[in-house]
Amino acid sequence: MSTIDVKTVSLDDLIYEDEILIDVRSPAEFAEYRLPGAVNIPLFSNEERAKIGTIYKQKSREEAIEVGLSIYAPKLPVFFKKVKELKEENPNKRIVVYCWRGGMRSKSVTGTLGLVGIDCYQLEGGIRSFRKNVQESLAKEVTKERDYLVVAGHTGTRKTEILHVLKEKGYPVLDLEELAGHRGSLFGQIGLEPKSQKQFEYELVTRLHQLKDSPYLIIEAESKRIGHIVLPDFIIEGKEKGRRIELEHPFWSRVEHIYQTYQPQKYGEQVKEALQLIRKYLSHDLKVELEDLLEQGDYKLIVARLLEHYYDPKYSHAASTYKTNATVIEFDDIHTAVVQLRSYIDHYFGER
Template sequence: MSNVQIETVTRKQLCYESDLYIDVRSPAEFAEYRLPGAVNLPLFTNEERAKIGTIYKQQSREAAIEAGVAIYAPKWPDFFAKAKELQQQAPDKRMVVYCWRGGMRSKTVAATLALLGIECYQLEGGIRSFRQYVQQSLAEQAEKKRDYLVIAGHTGTRKTEILSRLAEKGYPVVDLEGLAGHRGSVFGHIGLAQKSQKQFEYELMARLQELDDSSYLIIEAESKRIGHIVLPEFIIEGKKRGTRVELVYPFWKRVEHIYNTYQPEQYASEIWEAVEKIKKYLTPQLYKELEALREQADYQKMFATLLEFYYDPRYAHAAKQYPSKAEVLEYSEIDTAVDKLISLIEQWKEQEVAR
């Protein structure tokens, strides 16, 4: 094994279109963060990785290596078969193996595959080097001079859908909630798979790089956190100084949209768990009313009650933090909102150029 030549590539040499990435970290590590399009072929399960880590800390590096080999060796035929199948499916792609920091896991796999005739490369520094690149790139994005158009509006005004329509038409939209896999409220995780901070920052970086030539960005008015995701400070500052558009959508249409989005028949328990999380902010009388509506399965009325007595008052309070007034855009149909917003954006762009 020591005589096998392991070819390596650096982060700068990666090519997402023509590379096949094999991530040999545990499923939990892979789920948290990974290279674009990577395939997870883990050497160890989450539990096995934890066991080896404990041996490393409590005994020695050598003992951990021995334990790792004992666990990994029986898996090798299946691992090799999967790697060979992936190579056959994409014969023109360069296979790049990586782990966390380009250590023993990826080195072992790359060397063994090479020994058995599968050409592959090891990523120098592992995904850690990619993570450093993401952080550096976001720091560079923070230095760019850009205007911000901030789309605000009460809960249920269909801001995400409107932003998606704008993005389809080529406008420089950064869908922060979409990147986070979360809708922003205590209910925002329901029916979604929220991404990790690392994955969010990578996808944010990628989107900002796509919009590198744009002099402005369109974002939704978010708080500092979207679920457990913390937004970069430069996005928060851009929101504060940006030009705001306040979307105004009829109350009962908002209720209908929330009902359709959260699918209470399917996610009833998750919805009530979310209500329990905000219980301390509710009056006893309001909480009892929500309990009764839950028992009756009257979710439309429950959502209407939450909007009227919890979300709307909180939104009104938060809106006071902005020093300037927003441009108000009223609509009852999404197509109308998109058309009005495009007209407003074009006028705003002309004004910015004139300045």
């Protein structure tokens, strides 16, 4: 297979909206991280890839290639059909095939498709070259001088909702929870699909590029981790140095907002799993009460007790460590909060 002559294209030459990007890695690799708009037509299943890798390590490269070919060959008609359909649906787009390093998987596919009359290209360096670009972009971001506006507040103060409104109005919002696919607590992934670190960093770089000319960024006050995602140091430093808004929303309005956001009637099992994880941080009496409330299905009161005895004290302690004072915005409805916040932003960072 090493003698196959294929056409290649570099990452810098890609115009993503004009390409049919075919990712031939396993479904698990694709799920973790992929090029924008890519379609997964895997050469091997997760199990097949693991099997070939084991043979490569324990026996030899040659034997791994033989096994790989024996698995790939029967799939070729189906593979060919899928690629042909994609091309028929997008006749003016170029087909670009990639794997992890621009190695044998993508080269074999590109060469084989060429032999059966489908014009396509192999991406030089594979998705690893894309990953390298992301890391270089993050490194450059460290050197940029930007101000930060940090929107803080107790759990349930509708910070994310307010940021979404500001973003729609054109403000430079960096929605870290949206990029992470996680809300940042033990309950944070309920109803969402958490991103991998690699996918998060790609989407972060994409958003930062969109905001490259903005002298400031608006972020939510996050800890170092959002679920399994670790935030870059420059964002944490920006948070610590930035101007801070403290949102204050009535307690029972917060309870209602959390209840509507997490939809415990729909995601009951996930809520129960999260409650099990948080148990070790709670007092014995609170554990007993929550168990009773869970049995009764009284999720709103569960939310209220967790806010009162766990999340609010935890937040207050964290807020006490800030070295700068916050500007407080009290509100009953989103419109009031947005109006006050926009007035603050326009005063300190300039009108839009």
